[in-house]
Amino acid sequence: MGTKRVGLARVEALMENLKRELSLSGATLTAAHLTDITRLVGSAASVTEATAGGPELAESLVHLLSSTNNTHKVKMFDPTAAGQICILFNTDGAEDVVVVNSAGDALVPALPLGEGKGAILISKGTAATDWLQLALTA
């Protein structure tokens, strides 16, 4: 009788034969190389800003935003680590969305997103004020 232990090679073979969805339930993969990626999809919750105070966005790679008033706000979640990427896009057809940090203060520089415009933010640390603007839709 052979060993009952399952070695790395067996696990690797099993993983490589896995053609189904693998729900990781929030587990973190670190130090991974991701190559030949055929699909990259953020958990794109759609948030409608309906009040002047603004809802706080949940942590996500992508946020699709809409708005009922040009002055309405959404609050960024605080970054978990330096180097975190967040994509925001205003899918609204008529109104701007103002993006502020979790304390309600304006980002630096300020980030009003016009309808049909997006931004890529990147964090330099974990504070509410650590979101930087990498790129904006022209």
Place this chain on the structure above:
Amino acid sequence: MGTKRIGLARVEALIENLKRELSLSGATLSAAHLSDITRLVGSASSTTAALADPGADLTESLVSLVTSAADTHIVKMFDPSAAGQIAIVMNIDAAKEAVVETSAGVTITSLVEGKGVVLLSKGTAATDWVILFKTV
């Protein structure tokens, strides 16, 4: 007694119940579909740009955060591992610019403080980085 073999369903169940961090130590996941991503964080080591010769080498990473002690100081990109590779370089310095060069010393762009660039590779040569977009 049941079989001793561990099937796909068992492996899937084991991994899906993993709530902890899984350190892949540089292992490559290829041809994956990644969906419902709630957090995407580059291994954002901060590198300080150095004098023109030789400059400071960036290690391969999705995100490189850069500081600088002088507007002419340089960071050098790692060579791309494959076509289609994405790299983000962000100057988080509050006062000084940083010059981004290829590993061969050819200027790609200069980054004003607080600005960044998204690079995309068209091959694996040092000169194969192209600018996808840059902070205005």
